[in-house]
Amino acid sequence: MLKRLKSHDDLIAMRKSGDKKLKQDKVKASICMTGCRALGAQEVYEEFGKQVKKQKLQDKVEVVETGCQGLCARAPVMTIDPPDAPSIFYGRVTVDIVPDIISNTILKGEVINKLCYASAGKKIPYLNDIPFYSRQNKIVLRNCGIIDPNSIEQYIEKKGYDAFAKALFEYDPEQIIREITKSGIRGRGGAGFPTGLKWGFCRKAKGDTKYLICNADEGDPGAFMDRAILEGDPHAVIEGMLIAARAIGSEKGFVYVRAEYPIAVSHLRNAIAQARKLNLLGNNILGSGFNFDLEIKMGAGAFVCGEETALIASIEGKRGMPRPRPPFPANSGLWNKPTNINNVETLANIPVIIAEGADWYKQLGTKNGSGTKIFALAGKVKNTGLVEVPMGTTLREIIFDIGGGIPGRRGFKAAQMGGPSGGCVPEEHLDLPIDYESVKEVGAIMGSGGLIVMDNDTSMVDISRYFMEFVQEESCGKCVPCRVGTRKMLDILTRITKGEGCKEDIEDLKEMAYVTQTASLCGLGQTAPNPVLSTIRYFMNEYEALIK
Amino acid sequence: MKDKAIELAPVDKIVAGYSHDYDSNLIAILQESQDEYGYLPKSVLKEISRLTDVPLTRIFGVVTFYSQFTLIPRGKHSIKICNGTACHVRGVDEVKDRVKEYLNVTEGQTTADYQFTLETVACIGTCFLAPVMMVDDRYFGKLTTDTVADIVKEYSN
Numbered sequence: 102m103l104k105r106l107k108s109h110d111d112l113i114a115m116r117k118s119g120d121k122k123l124k125q126d127k128v129k130a131s132i133c134m135t136g137c138r139a140l141g142a143q144e145v146y147e148e149f150g151k152q153v154k155k156q157k158l159q160d161k162v163e164v165v166e167t168g169c170q171g172l173c174a175r176a177p178v179m180t181i182d183p184p185d186a187p188s189i190f191y192g193r194v195t196v197d198i199v200p201d202i203i204s205n206t207i208l209k210g211e212v213i214n215k216l217c218y219a220s221a222g223k224k225i226p227y228l229n230d231i232p233f234y235s236r237q238n239k240i241v242l243r244n245c246g247i248i249d250p251n252s253i254e255q256y257i258e259k260k261g262y263d264a265f266a267k268a269l270f271e272y273d274p275e276q277i278i279r280e281i282t283k284s285g286i287r288g289r290g291g292a293g294f295p296t297g298l299k300w301g302f303c304r305k306a307k308g309d310t311k312y313l314i315c316n317a318d319e320g321d322p323g324a325f326m327d328r329a330i331l332e333g334d335p336h337a338v339i340e341g342m343l344i345a346a347r348a349i350g351s352e353k354g355f356v357y358v359r360a361e362y363p364i365a366v367s368h369l370r371n372a373i374a375q376a377r378k379l380n381l382l383g384n385n386i387l388g389s390g391f392n393f394d395l396e397i398k399m400g401a402g403a404f405v406c407g408e409e410t411a412l413i414a415s416i417e418g419k420r421g422m423p424r425p426r427p428p429f430p431a432n433s434g435l436w437n438k439p440t441n442i443n444n445v446e447t448l449a450n451i452p453v454i455i456a457e458g459a460d461w462y463k464q465l466g467t468k469n470g471s472g473t474k475i476f477a478l479a480g481k482v483k484n485t486g487l488v489e490v491p492m493g494t495t496l497r498e499i500i501f502d503i504g505g506g507i508p509g510r511r512g513f514k515a516a517q518m519g520g521p522s523g524g525c526v527p528e529e530h531l532d533l534p535i536d537y538e539s540v541k542e543v544g545a546i547m548g549s550g551g552l553i554v555m556d557n558d559t560s561m562v563d564i565s566r567y568f569m570e571f572v573q574e575e576s577c578g579k580c581v582p583c584r585v586g587t588r589k590m591l592d593i594l595t596r597i598t599k600g601e602g603c604k605e606d607i608e609d610l611k612e613m614a615y616v617t618q619t620a621s622l623c624g625l626g627q628t629a630p631n632p633v634l635s636t637i638r639y640f641m642n643e644y645e646a647l648i649k
Numbered sequence: 650m651k652d653k654a655i656e657l658a659p660v661d662k663i664v665a666g667y668s669h670d671y672d673s674n675l676i677a678i679l680q681e682s683q684d685e686y687g688y689l690p691k692s693v694l695k696e697i698s699r700l701t702d703v704p705l706t707r708i709f710g711v712v713t714f715y716s717q718f719t720l721i722p723r724g725k726h727s728i729k730i731c732n733g734t735a736c737h738v739r740g741v742d743e744v745k746d747r748v749k750e751y752l753n754v755t756e757g758q759t760t761a762d763y764q765f766t767l768e769t770v771a772c773i774g775t776c777f778l779a780p781v782m783m784v785d786d787r788y789f790g791k792l793t794t795d796t797v798a799d800i801v802k803e804y805s806n
Contacts, residue, residue: 140790323734422714
């Protein structure tokens, strides 16, 4: 039962009692119960429960329901951790094989070859030997796939809420903001604005009531890291919000989540309820006098609500349409009060920065972007899944070393980065160290971190038309450049893909792209032409072949 | 046109749950009402307006802005086929065509027996399993034209 924590000492005591539990001699069998559910993880989990009960193995095995373990291509996946041997990773686990896993791997420590990850015909049983895992650096995803996301006890055992306690009892708000600014972290939602600076603006804004919003309206097709964080480690986001709230001086926060993410919503709802029970949310948190509480707001299916002023309108119960800035939300946001909005991944970084310090954090990454970035690797690549690497890692490392390269005989053609606001990066830039600025220079954007690999089979003109269709449908219609510009560009691209294009089309596209970019009201329109421009820049031959 | 047959007690109860702040909870009220009725009947919207004092024009504006809301009845099961980039690259179009053919509907339509409504969605964030669809709250991944009809068939029973 969860007991109210009255002080910092109570939190420490709770963690220490958990430490003992961690040392138990059980084999831990962790099953991904989020994304893997799409391929039968639920049934596998239930079978484990049944077998453990039937064979009376409760003292020997602990079956844990976890969030995303990353290597989604092998779904359903699981990890087996014997008390004093390396972790074994299994993929494509089925209900039928559960008894074998228990009798051979869990009880005898023998590896079942056919469930192991294979590379170039070689089976790799241990998780840390698999390049997909060994080359990553999991800071934000530190608990994701390891702990049970529905257990606040497990989060606290992993030093959860410790950073918040540090921020609450050892730092004053200005110190928190200085630390975050010094760390060099920039917003992970797309625009890359320095987080510390943003917090500072909101702290300095006049007004007694200030709001904090977590933007979990992950709408970019191809991005699923925010979903994985909320599903796999919701307390990390709550802890990040608590630290942010303390820094800016807010007592009320909102998490704006997409309605299409039912598991994320349910885990988050449960996490908030648990945090309230422990007095980590509510009034007089840990006896400090600090008050903060959270409310979930569900999106209703509008991509533009990822834009911060549109998101604010949606929380207010209105149509989610953006408005011109200034005034910026930091001065006049939700119900015209100073409001700070951060993305899920950004907030999940915050506890680590406070716990380990800005200097430690800054060592990771490049001068334009410190820390790590999570990429959602999908498309024509072997190891689809979630990948967290330090900024400055090259696309080649992500796609070939971690991602295992392109399946089949067709070669790599391009990597689409940043979704509908981004662009396609061709082979010649595979060795580019990725950070906010470098990606922009080659015509894409870091964006939220969606990374879709395309092989030689993919038509780049079709991709460009695909994204234009997406933004055209999602354009809210408020400003003319975006509403009409995306429609006209889509018409031209559709004509070209049908083989009915004419010579003037390319120049017309470029001109309309320029107008839409420069004259649109919000980020949606300003970045909408990026996929067109980047494909014209690198794959002009494909346009020409269709126009001829 | 009046849809007299619709019982308004459930919506009264839903609205009452938000008496502290109707205005900013309008979307939540509409979401719960749609869960209750399966769609948003005109009489329900009028009742929400009457109870909350939010003008019907504003309610209509919100309902038509967000793709989640529907003013016409939907099927018992909702099929959402993902139209995300990874699904697009991995051939979701053929899968979609197979479902359309099997159910004999086009996108946005409901089958004549009100069992299924077919929709497409921008991205459901399970790109690693592309192509993907959701039937109600369940995800189905790595779809092929062969498997997809079987999945739908299972829900028909």
